[in-house]
Amino acid sequence: MKRKIYDGYRSFHYLAAGLDYKAFPLASQIERLGNYSIPLNERQQKKVERIFEDNIMISLRDHGFVMPLHPEHTLEYCKHGFTSFGYEGLSRSGLDAVFENFMDGIMNISSRMGLKWDDVIWNLGMRYCDIAQQDTVMIASNIFDLYRAKETGRIAIIPSLEAATALENEIDRVDILYGFGIRCMGITYNEANTLGSGLSEARDGGLTNFGRRVVKRMNQLGMVIDISHCGDQTSLDTIEASEKPVLITHAGARGLWNTPRMKPDEVLMSCAEKGGVIGILAAPNTTLTKSSSDHSIESVMEHFEYIVNLVGIDHVGFGPDTFFGDHVALQHAVDAQLSIGQSHSGEEFDESSYVLGLEDPMEAMSNIVKWLVVRGYSDTDIAKVTGGNVMRALSKIWVK
Template identity: 65%
Template sequence: MNDKNYDGYQSFQYLEAGKHYKSFQLADKGRHKKTHAIALTIDQQKKLETIFNYYPIISLRDHGFIVPKKQDDILPYCRQLHTIYDYEGLAQSGIDVIFENFMDGIAIVTSNNGLKWDDVIYTLGMRFCDISKQHTVYLAKTWNDLIEAKSKRKIALLPSLEAASILENEVDRVDILYGLGIRCMGITYNESNTLGSGLTEKNDGGLTKFGRKVIERMNVLGMAIDISHCGDQTSLDVIKASSDPVFITHAGARGVWDTPRMKSDEVLKACAEKGGIIGVCAAPNTTLSPKSPNKHTIDSVMEHFEYLVDLVGINHVGLGPDTFFGDHVGLQNAFDSILAISESHSGQHFEESPYVLGLENPTEAMENMLRWLLVKNYSVQDIAKVSGENALVALERILDKEN
């Protein structure tokens, strides 16, 4: 497999734990790496190697973030700037490009509720500092930065934000964020902000006047727009207002699992018709299926994938697992009251799965999704589209603006 260069660097190794920042016991290494692999025939294995070695592998949403082992440590851990990043785990993933939001939604350095300007800027600055000390990942700003990742045997991180709540009512902050390297930004998270309605709101008033100004500015600058956590009407308004394709980086289909976190057929079709890309999410307890409501499996995740392919065509589908290292459900529970996570999963009865076997972290998630496609006899050409080529087509239109 096309593993990346890794020189042994550990997050913040230039500092002394306990002296310069508080050290927490992190998730067991067993939950950092490959715990389960879908079996392939010899021919399928050769095809998998071909895909990883010669085609772009792009995760529309994943994270290098490592969660503390104890759930009680999660909030204190996130209240400091020195959260740990797993460069080694990412190096073993074979991924070339990651839409990485650096967990800005759970940055609570100055605020108890997160998604504040100071919290996000502090988090980005500290993470970028740590990144500057190693040689496995790099920050991508242009389309060429993305396509060079494979030949460099490095991972290009496309700096992203979960939501635009930090803009408040200042449209010029979009330019500031662009200047700091942000190249993709969500419009809302689960709750509303000054741009529009989040997906947990009972009444979706759509994109606001300020939101339209932000969309225009993002289009002018060349910043990708993400509507993964927007309400339906806000999503449709954003797609209509944008002159560029719009991304749904990590979601699923409401036609499979009827919860607010999933996207309606109307939104999915509108996104595709504008040239947008829809990434299939594998975060625990999101892309479930009536066929297995009490167990989140890769089969239920990929049921959403096949529904999307049937609905909008394979040229508009990608993969956005939305995984990190450690207990994803523990983090969901810790931040539930702040980010309205359980509300976004509401509407269907299910028993909470502690994880999705084989899709627990970035080291294994993308590879197993591609293995599943090979077992289901998808062609190398079609797998290459969803593993990265579709995203590159849309990103070339967005990122490379002529001034």
């Protein structure tokens, strides 16, 4: 697996740490927990290398976000804004494109959910400024940029928002966000907003009239609609209202693990019938199963196979939702603000400190492909679920 371009750049190194911004000790981007790897024989290894070489590898949700080394610094680090982006780790991930929300739900957490309009614009501007100083990643605006990233040894970052909460009730803000490079936006994040109900709400009122206007505007502009954090009725309404495929960028199957964060069969099938793609989630303590006592690649892939059997191989991808550092520490730090705990309710489990085999973006797609190869999946099917299905959906969505 070839590494991407990386020249040693670290976030905000054009500024003076301690003078221009507060510096925090950061988690390692490389083998933080020992680099779990699935063993392969020579034939399997060559197949893995060929798959990465010949196909555009896409994560529907991962993060370049680098966590502070010490968990007690988490909230302060997130609030101060000069957060580090893991260019080195991403350069070793094998990924060609990543749907990245730049942690918009976490940054400036002192504002409710970190999703107010000014916060979103500030966060985008700071991250774009940092990205402009390096050559490992590039901002993607269209499908041709994904091919260009692959050809030039870089990673295409697809700017996304976890939710449309920052729109409030201003429809033209969709256009402004598109102008600022946003190419994918969720309808809600766990809690209700002016568009619809999030998955943590006790009652789901479905997509609002304003939400329907937003869906139409996103269709007109060619912006991906994401329903990962929506309530069930809001999800179904959004799929019905959209003229284009709708994506579930990072979720799992409620048929395996009965929590609001997972999607019921009805929503999964409706998404697929509209031409959409479901990205399999691997954030800690989410895609668990009854047969897996610890969260690992095995439980994640159980969700993968369940959904493949339900909707077909042409409508499944991967959105692991990983980043560099202690993900569980972040969940704990922002649980109350972002209703994370409620989204995991409904099942009893012993908390896992990380997902074995899917710790961060550097190892996630690599181990997913290795797992698929060892299980005997064909080159064609692996190419579909690691990027081909997403490219097909984008060819229908990213058109004016």
